[in-house]
Amino acid sequence: MRSAADLDALVADLSKVHDSNLSGRVRTPEARQLFETITAPTRVRRRRRSAYTIAVAAALVAVAAGIVVGGLHTTATASAATALKKVASVARTQQPLVAARGQFVYTKSDWLSLDTYVGAGTSYSALIPWSRESWVGPTGGRMHQVPGQPQFISDRDRNAWIAAGRPTFTGPAASAPEALPPARPLDLPTDPGALFERLKRETASYGDRQDAEMFVLVGDSLRETNASPAQRAALYAVAARIPGIDLVGDVTSAGRRGIAVAKDDDVNHVRSTLVFDPQTSVLLGEEESTLAGNSFGYPVGTRIETATYLQTAIVDSLGAHP
Amino acid sequence: MTAPPHDDERSVRFRALYDDNYERILGYALRRVPHADALDVVAETFTVAWRRLAHVPAGDEARLWLYGTARRVLANHQRGVRRRARLHSRLSREAGKGAAERSQGSAAAAFARLRPADRDLLALVAWEGLDARELARVIGCSPNAARIRVHRARKRFAEELDLDAKHGRPGGHVRVTAIGTEETG
Numbered sequence: 001m002r003s004a005a006d007l008d009a010l011v012a013d014l015s016k017v018h019d020s021n022l023s024g025r026v027r028t029p030e031a032r033q034l035f036e037t038i039t040a041p042t043r044v045r046r047r048r049r050s051a052y053t054i055a056v057a058a059a060l061v062a063v064a065a066g067i068v069v070g071g072l073h074t075t076a077t078a079s080a081a082t083a084l085k086k087v088a089s090v091a092r093t094q095q096p097l098v099a100a101r102g103q104f105v106y107t108k109s110d111w112l113s114l115d116t117y118v119g120a121g122t123s124y125s126a127l128i129p130w131s132r133e134s135w136v137g138p139t140g141g142r143m144h145q146v147p148g149q150p151q152f153i154s155d156r157d158r159n160a161w162i163a164a165g166r167p168t169f170t171g172p173a174a175s176a177p178e179a180l181p182p183a184r185p186l187d188l189p190t191d192p193g194a195l196f197e198r199l200k201r202e203t204a205s206y207g208d209r210q211d212a213e214m215f216v217l218v219g220d221s222l223r224e225t226n227a228s229p230a231q232r233a234a235l236y237a238v239a240a241r242i243p244g245i246d247l248v249g250d251v252t253s254a255g256r257r258g259i260a261v262a263k264d265d266d267v268n269h270v271r272s273t274l275v276f277d278p279q280t281s282v283l284l285g286e287e288e289s290t291l292a293g294n295s296f297g298y299p300v301g302t303r304i305e306t307a308t309y310l311q312t313a314i315v316d317s318l319g320a321h322p
Numbered sequence: 323m324t325a326p327p328h329d330d331e332r333s334v335r336f337r338a339l340y341d342d343n344y345e346r347i348l349g350y351a352l353r354r355v356p357h358a359d360a361l362d363v364v365a366e367t368f369t370v371a372w373r374r375l376a377h378v379p380a381g382d383e384a385r386l387w388l389y390g391t392a393r394r395v396l397a398n399h400q401r402g403v404r405r406r407a408r409l410h411s412r413l414s415r416e417a418g419k420g421a422a423e424r425s426q427g428s429a430a431a432a433f434a435r436l437r438p439a440d441r442d443l444l445a446l447v448a449w450e451g452l453d454a455r456e457l458a459r460v461i462g463c464s465p466n467a468a469r470i471r472v473h474r475a476r477k478r479f480a481e482e483l484d485l486d487a488k489h490g491r492p493g494g495h496v497r498v499t500a501i502g503t504e505e506t507g
Contacts, residue, residue, distance in 0.1 A: 007479055008447055008448045009448075010479075011444045011445065011447075011479070012448040013429065014429065014433055015445075016353075017353045019349040022345040023345065024345075025344065025345050025348060026340070026341055026345055031344055034361075035337070035340055037365075038369050039333055039336060176461075178462065180377060181379050
């Protein structure tokens with residue numbers, strides 16, 4: 001009978017690569033170049049999923065992620081700034097959603113995100129639907145995302161995928177629940193002026209797309225966070241001051257009436273849209289779509305990422321549903 | 323979820339994470355896939371970490387978070403067409419040198435016959451040196467469940483070794499580089 005240690009030793013002997021042989025590799029030009037590529041400020045930075053492309057070691061995996069609204073029809077009647085100021089005043093009157101110790105803020109959302117594979121002689125993309133649930137609390141939390149069937153944007157994508165042997169976009173591991181760290185209070189000022197300056201400072205390195213990045217940060221701070229009513233109000237007030245925000249107008253998101261505002265990123269050629277409930281100031285959904293000259297080569301207005309926030313509530317245990 | 327930290331603060335934290343763990347994650351990937359693929363896995367793992375820095379736990383837990391991420395990236399990665407093509411050509415090459423591979427012995431052959439999930443667990447223990455608590459963090463289960471799964475995987479490995487001893491089965495050619503990363507598509 002072999003001991004566990006004997007068996008582990010047999011397995012260990014099968015490995016030809018040992019960490020001790022890799023000492024110093026982090027200081028090679030290859031490792032430094034990768035670091036610079038990842039942290040380059042020209043990419044679109046998103047807290048959740050992002051629209052960006054990285055090219056490393058002759059392989060290129062582009063992931064774009066997303067948002068959703070489900071049919072934007074506009075009736076723009078007021079300026080974006082006026083609409084955002086209005087929703088800021090609504091936000092101030094809302095009750096905070098606070099998870100006590102042992103409790104969790106539960107959020108259910110549906111996503112569509114663009115996955116692109118680029119390899120030797122072929123490339124294809126598809127929108128992957130994700131059903132997502134998260135539990136965020138002061139003692140930690142959990143996130144569970146389940147992928148659905150890929151949706152191809154063009155026949156070219158579908159045909160390239162078929163020619164490649166119909167490889168799966170997501171494996172069984174993609175559905176595994178993921179632990180989240182304990183939620184900390186959102187460290188953002190509630191004074192709109194101070195918040196505006198803060199976001200401006202944080203995006204100073206973004207050059208021509210600084211305004212677009214500020215809008216992204218506003219979205220990051222509203223999405224599945226424990227922002228207080230005062231912080232939410234400040235975030236909307238800041239959005240009202242960002243140059244170039246468009247009022248898309250009234251939209252429907254999963255059957256709910258919402259107001260949509262958008263900001264174009266003229267460097268990455270994508271448009272980001274946020275949809276909120278004018279009655280409660282809650283974020284209902286988001287969408288990212290292509291503009292002319294986009295690197296995907298898709299027609300203008302192609303949705304490359306959508307998210308619809310379906311339900312948010314306090315629950316009393318991890319994994320519980322409202 | 324927390325506020326987006328200042329860019330400098332974010333970069334400093336990521337640099338420390340990267341410097342402390344690059345070699346480990348590179349080792350993890352190199353033990354499982356060929357060099358060029360391993361570099362892709364490392365790149366994607368740290369890109370995910372940068373994008374989701376607010377979710378990366380502090381201290382030593384960050385190392386386990388990165389192993390867990392690398393494991394998922396690897397699983398996804400190998401379904402790519404490029405990987406498929408490479409695997410195909412590598413297997414063709416390996417098929418031509420079966421005699422030489424046999425000298426690797428029955429341990430490698432027995433290991434190669436295990437289910438991918440068992441190989442994954444045993445390799446995380448023996449190659450990455452994870453204990454039950456750490457393994458539980460990486461694969462997303464309780465430490466007790468991790469202990470039980472490893473115990474069963476070791477048992478099946480021992481049974482495969484015994485089979486070889488009993489039947490004098492030849493080693494055959496072994497794909498120790500493809501651990502836990504079987505094509506599923």
